[in-house]
Amino acid sequence: MKNRKDYFNASAVTWDQRYQNRALADFIGQLVPTFNLKPGQRVLDVGTGTGILIPYLLKAVGSTGHVTAVDYAEKMVEICKAKYANIPNVSVALQQAENLDFYPESFDAVTCFGLFPHLEDKEAALKQLNRVLKPGGKLIIAHALSSEEIKAHHRNASVVAQDTLPSEAEMRRLLKQAGFIGIKITDEPGCYVCLSTKPQA
Ligand SMILES: C[S@@+](CC[C@H](N)C(=O)[O-])C[C@H]1O[C@@H](n2cnc3c(N)ncnc32)[C@H](O)[C@@H]1O
Structure with a gap:
């Protein structure tokens, strides 16, 4: 491969x-009800797979x-x-996460389920996700595994073997640098959720 x-x-x-x-x-x-999405909202699912x-x-x-x-x-x-x-x-x-073809401020929320470790340019992707979110919009990065479990899950998986989540400190740095605030990270067996918000204008 x-x-x-x-x-x-x-x-x-x-x-x-x-x-x-x-x-x-x-x-x-x-998991999804905890995202607190509202009827009528526009959501972008990046790395949607099937x-x-x-x-x-x-x-x-x-x-x-x-x-x-x-x-x-x-x-x-x-x-x-x-x-x-x-x-x-x-x-x-x-579309590629690092180069999204949407107008700025198009979405109320962006979800990345099982995507983040695979992003080749995480800084560029986060910049794009911030750009397409409305002010006050939410970025939700989630997995059905903890960060440690993801390492084990990918270990023997060909070209994605090195794809891991950043440490909590690095994730916070990346998100802040891309303009996100209110960062909350849960990393426990069977669940990783990182919530953050684009500030109100
Ligand atoms: C582990 S799969 C998760 C798929 C789906 N979200 C799920 O949970 O079943 C990761 C997905 O992200 C996509 N992907 C990886 N890097 C991407 C990128 N830079 N831009 C867009 N999609 C990407 C892959 O093609 C793949 O479908």
């Missing part, structure tokens, strides 16, 4: 088989809200598009 994108493209066809299970569904079902998070985000924002889902792996986007083709308030696009 040459690079991460090839790795995710090759993983796309079996992704739902591997990860769409009751335990993860229960975890996400309990869109495992989308139904839960949709439930939170309701029929008046909108979920936009992006991923840089063509195969992931193809599968995700097919799954959500008939849902009017979901759009799926091929």
Whole structure:
């Protein structure tokens, strides 16, 4: 495998088989309500993969809200598009986190579920996530594993073997540098959640 994108493209066809299970569904079902999303809000899911998070985000924002889902792996986007083709308030696009093609201040919240360790340029990606969030908008970085468990999970996984979450101090530094405030990090067995906010103008 040459690079991460090839790795995710090759993983796309079996992704739902591997990860769409009751335990993860229960975890996400309990996690998403803690994001405190409101009906009518616009949410961007970055690194959406096959869109495992989308139904839960949709439930939170309701029929008046909108979920936009992006991923840089063509195969992931193809599968995700097919799954959500008939849902009017979901759009799926091929985009890279480090170079997002949205107007500034487009979203009330950005979610990154299982994405952050894989970002090749975390500073550039966070700058983009801040740019597309509305003032007061939330950035939610989450995993169904702790940072230590992620290391073990990736250890034998080809080109992503070195992909880890930054230390708490480094994560805070990166987020502050990108303009985020109110950083709260939970890192415990079976759960990593990092919440932060773009300041009000
Ligand atoms: C571990 S998977 C998680 C997928 C999905 N969120 C889930 O939980 O099932 C990481 C995803 O992020 C995507 N990804 C990695 N780096 C990216 C980047 N720089 N920009 C956009 N997507 C990226 C991969 O293609 C992959 O689909």
